[in-house]
Structure formats: C-alpha cells, structure tokens
Amino acid sequence: MSSVNALAAQRRRARHFALQGLYQWSMTRANLAEIEAEFRIDNDFSHVDGEYYRSLLTGVVQDAGDLDSSYEQLLDRPLDELDPVERALLRLGTFELKERIDVPYRVVINESVALAKKIWCHRQLPIYQRRTRQSRAQLPPD
Numbered sequence: 001m002s003s004v005n006a007l008a009a010q011r012r013r014a015r016h017f018a019l020q021g022l023y024q025w026s027m028t029r030a031n032l033a034e035i036e037a038e039f040r041i042d043n044d045f046s047h048v049d050g051e052y053y054r055s056l057l058t059g060v061v062q063d064a065g066d067l068d069s070s071y072e073q074l075l076d077r078p079l080d081e082l083d084p085v086e087r088a089l090l091r092l093g094t095f096e097l098k099e100r101i102d103v104p105y106r107v108v109i110n111e112s113v114a115l116a117k118k119i120w121c122h123r124q125l126p127i128y129q130r131r132t133r134q135s136r137a138q139l140p141p142d
Contacts, residue, residue, distance in 0.1 A: 014053035022088035074134045
C-alpha cells in the first residue's frame with residue numbers, strides 16, 4: 001500500500017473513532033483526555049492517525065458552538081432536535097472543511113458521507129449530503 005493510501009486509511013479510522021468520541025462527549029461531557037485514553041486502551045490504534053484523531057476530537061469540542069452556527073441555518077429543523085450522532089457528524093465534517101485546509105474538500109465530503117453510510121440508513125444520506133455540500137459552499141474557494 002502506498003504511503004498516501006496508508007495515510008488515507010489511517011485518517012479514515014481516526015474519523016471513525018473521533019465520531020464515537022464526540023458522541024460520548026456529547027452524552028457525558030467527560031474530560032477529553034479521559035475519552036481519548038479510553039479509546040486508545042479499548043481499540044487498536046496501530047493503524048490510526050492518532051494526531052489527526054486528537055486534532056479532530058479537541059478541535060470539534062473547542063469550536064462546537066461556532067460549528068453549530070455554521071450549519072444551523074441549513075437545517076430543516078431546530079438544532080436541538082438533531083440526534084447526538086447526527087450533530088457529531090455535522091460538527092466533524094464542518095470542522096474538517098473549515099480548519100483542515102490540508103485535506104481537499106472533496107475528500108472531506110466523501111469521507112463524511114462514507115462515515116454516515118456506516119451508521120445511518122440510506123434514507124437519511126441525501127439530507128446529510130446536501131447539508132455537507134451547503135456547508136462547503138459557504139466557505140471561501142480553495
């Protein structure tokens with residue numbers, strides 16, 4: 001596997017664990033260091049970009065309010081009616097689009113949709129895809 005493909009796979013796993021960590025944080029408001037330590041103990045992180053995982057987890061939590069404001073006007077219902085997984089997915093994708101300029105926006109959208117496919121039924125995917133693309137459209141061009 002090439003180093004680019006290996007990094008992509010490691011980041012895909014980092015996103016997966018970050019989503020789970022964000023869900024846990026939203027439900028418990030536990031300390032992020034404890035959440036990260038728990039995930040590293042309970043899961044095999046040998047093929048995970050640990051730095052990327054940490055930057056996603058801490059960045060999303062630090063910017064949660066601003067991230068929510070970024071996509072709130074695009075929602076078809078009030079923000080407080082989003083389920084915790086949906087909110088974590090939107091925060092994660094929006095954070096990557098806004099803050100991780102080293103990752104092409106198409107990669108962020110594709111990875112976000114792939115992550116959503118793992119956890120959602122296909123009926124909800126078009127809604128998520130539309131919101132993610134609308135969030136991207138609000139950002140300045142590359």
